[in-house]
Amino acid sequence: MFMIFGYSSALLFGQLLLGLINGAFYALLSLGLAIIFGMLNIVNFAHGALFMLGAFVAWALLEFLGIPYWWSLLIAPIVVGAFGIILEKIFIARLYKLDHLYGLLLTFGLALVIEGLARNQFGSSGMPFAIPPELQGGTDLGFMFMPNYRGWVVLASASVCLVVWLIIDKTSLGANLRAATENPALVQSFGINVPRMITLTYAAGVALAAFAGVLAAPIYSVNPGMGSSFIITVFAVVVIGGMGSIAGSILTGFGLGIVEGLTKVFYPQGSATVIFVVMVIVLLTRPAGLFGRGGH
Amino acid sequence: MFGFTRQQGIAFLVMFAAVVIAPFFLYPVFLMKVLCFALFACAYNLLIGYVGLGSFGHAAFFGMGGYIAAYTAKKWGFNPEIAIITGAGAGAVLGAVFGWLSIRRQGIYFAMITLALSQMVYFFCNQAPFTGGEDGIQQVPRGNLFGLISLQSDMTMYVVVSVVFLFGFLLIHRIVHSPFGQVLKAIRENEPRATSLGYRTNDYKLIVFILSAGIAGLAGGTKSLVFGIATLTDVANAMSGEVILMTLLGGMGTIFGPVLGAIMIGSIENYLAQLGAWFAVTQGVIFVLCIMFFRRGLLGELAARLKLSL
Numbered sequence: 001m002f003m004i005f006g007y008s009s010a011l012l013f014g015q016l017l018l019g020l021i022n023g024a025f026y027a028l029l030s031l032g033l034a035i036i037f038g039m040l041n042i043v044n045f046a047h048g049a050l051f052m053l054g055a056f057v058a059w060a061l062l063e064f065l066g067i068p069y070w071w072s073l074l075i076a077p078i079v080v081g082a083f084g085i086i087l088e089k090i091f092i093a094r095l096y097k098l099d100h101l102y103g104l105l106l107t108f109g110l111a112l113v114i115e116g117l118a119r120n121q122f123g124s125s126g127m128p129f130a131i132p133p134e135l136q137g138g139t140d141l142g143f144m145f146m147p148n149y150r151g152w153v154v155l156a157s158a159s160v161c162l163v164v165w166l167i168i169d170k171t172s173l174g175a176n177l178r179a180a181t182e183n184p185a186l187v188q189s190f191g192i193n194v195p196r197m198i199t200l201t202y203a204a205g206v207a208l209a210a211f212a213g214v215l216a217a218p219i220y221s222v223n224p225g226m227g228s229s230f231i232i233t234v235f236a237v238v239v240i241g242g243m244g245s246i247a248g249s250i251l252t253g254f255g256l257g258i259v260e261g262l263t264k265v266f267y268p269q270g271s272a273t274v275i276f277v278v279m280v281i282v283l284l285t286r287p288a289g290l291f292g293r294g295g296h
Numbered sequence: 297m298f299g300f301t302r303q304q305g306i307a308f309l310v311m312f313a314a315v316v317i318a319p320f321f322l323y324p325v326f327l328m329k330v331l332c333f334a335l336f337a338c339a340y341n342l343l344i345g346y347v348g349l350g351s352f353g354h355a356a357f358f359g360m361g362g363y364i365a366a367y368t369a370k371k372w373g374f375n376p377e378i379a380i381i382t383g384a385g386a387g388a389v390l391g392a393v394f395g396w397l398s399i400r401r402q403g404i405y406f407a408m409i410t411l412a413l414s415q416m417v418y419f420f421c422n423q424a425p426f427t428g429g430e431d432g433i434q435q436v437p438r439g440n441l442f443g444l445i446s447l448q449s450d451m452t453m454y455v456v457v458s459v460v461f462l463f464g465f466l467l468i469h470r471i472v473h474s475p476f477g478q479v480l481k482a483i484r485e486n487e488p489r490a491t492s493l494g495y496r497t498n499d500y501k502l503i504v505f506i507l508s509a510g511i512a513g514l515a516g517g518t519k520s521l522v523f524g525i526a527t528l529t530d531v532a533n534a535m536s537g538e539v540i541l542m543t544l545l546g547g548m549g550t551i552f553g554p555v556l557g558a559i560m561i562g563s564i565e566n567y568l569a570q571l572g573a574w575f576a577v578t579q580g581v582i583f584v585l586c587i588m589f590f591r592r593g594l595l596g597e598l599a600a601r602l603k604l605s606l
Contacts, residue, residue, distance in 0.1 A: 037404075101350040106588075116576035276412050283397050
């Protein structure tokens with residue numbers, strides 16, 4: 001261990017890692033929001049609630065069926081994605097022709113219902129979720145001590161973000177998706193089932209949120225409020241990055257997590273608000289967001 | 297008077313009569329709470345209903361108005377009327393900052409920015425020494441109106457709250473039906489066209505944002521004096537959601553809708569208060585039902601059926 005700017009390297013890098021972890025969640029969540037917004041023109045306010053639902057599914061799988069964490073990483077996103085399909089079919093699909101505001105209000109209401117039901121069922125305090133045995137303990141990296149699970153979270157979310165970006169940017173599926181975002185009518189005339197694509201896009205977006213929820217379960221306790229505390233910060237992240245660019249929202253998510261972590265070292269009182277302060281600065285200097293395109 | 301149509305005039309008289317009679321039948325403290333929320337919802341409606349600006353951060357103005365009124369009344373010994381006006385001023389100042397920042401973006405970004413800024417205000421109020429953190433500012437004296445009339449009795453306080461409410465209500469009605477208000481509606485319907493006609497739409501948006509925030513602060517300041525307490529609840533996001541719901545349920549862009557919405561949500565809250573999280577679930581369900589089935593709200597739909605403007 002050594003000193004940097006009068007701070008021990010363990011403290012500095014420890015907070016940096018914490019920042020990266022938060023950044024990993026910001027990236028996964030804002031990525032999902034950006035995909036959904038691109039395709040559905042809706043800001044999914046229920047994203048935080050579905051993130052929480054992912055964590056709860058993982059908890060229930062372990063508690064009632066004895067299914068371990070690793071399977072949950074796969075099953076929870078599928079379950080929550082299926083739930084997302086139901087939400088999209090029943091509610092959201094009816095709002096596409098209306099003002100954005102209605103989608104925001106509807107998903108806000110859905111989030112209230114989901115979180116309220118969870119709170120009734122499980123109380124506010126939440127349940128602990130053990131770190132899987134394979135990832136317990138930590139590694140001494142020389143300049144800091146890294147808990148293995150935290151390293152895994154950063155690695156896993158960065159890989160998933162990369163894969164999503166590759167799919168959207170480099171595959172033909174992604175090309176169809178991007179085309180449908182630009183001009184749905186034209187893409188439909190090429191024989192692509194755009195409404196189904198929209199539904200599946202929503203499912204994929206919320207599946208990402210659920211995946212983040214499972215990753216988060218062992219770090220924060222599994223509790224009904226875990227999503228709503230994240231979602232507002234993620235909205236600020238989205239305003240900063242702009243929702244136009246997939247890579248942009250990933251980079252912004254991780255970057256702001258690091259900024260938040262560093263603030264915890266140098267000015268702890270400001271760590272809760274630093275992302276909002278960055279948002280204000282970005283609004284004043286680049287109103288369209290760092291990666292935003294054009295107006296809005 | 298005040299640009300009321302005939303039906304609106306009748307509706308206003310009915311509402312006025314209800315305000316006068318109600319305290320003889322219902323618990324005045326409950327009524328005062330409803331009136332404060334009704335004023336808050338009317339202020340919110342000014343923004344979302346008449347300009348189409350969907351703010352998700354109005355709790356910041358309501359809560360900050362409450363804190364400032366409570367603080368000045370308790371620590372500086374301000375008379376209640378001065379404390380409430382100071383609270384309204386605090387709401388307006390905060391509104392100027394929010395508005396200045398958020399009107400740079402439109403639509404959903406506007407909503408997200410106001411939400412994020414109000415979260416920042418929440419964190420600030422949680423940490424700042426003057427708000428008392430988790431405890432809030434407690435035992436705020438109601439004091440003497442103009443230094444003369446004691447407001448200890450609920451009935452006297454009720455009269456003051458009613459006057460504040462009616463003043464705010466008529467002020468909003470006046471704003472909406474002024475030439476300024478016509479431009480606001482033009483912005484709501486077609487902003488590029490309003491711009492092309494030579495209106496500086498951003499100036500209009502900023503001014504109406506400040507007005508809305510100031511009236512929200514007025515409502516919050518009044519509420520904190522009624523209950524003698526200002527806490528984090530009033531500045532939290534859930535409060536922003538609640539005022540949106542009141543406005544949506546009653547009818548966005550109607551004059552009386554937000555009042556009706558506030559009465560309904562206030563009553564539901566009263567009955568479901570013991571049930572904790574069920575209130576949130578109920579709120580969510582009402583949100584979903586409103587958006588799916590009656591986006592114009594109860595009064596909005598009624599008015600459309602009867603071809604009235606309420």
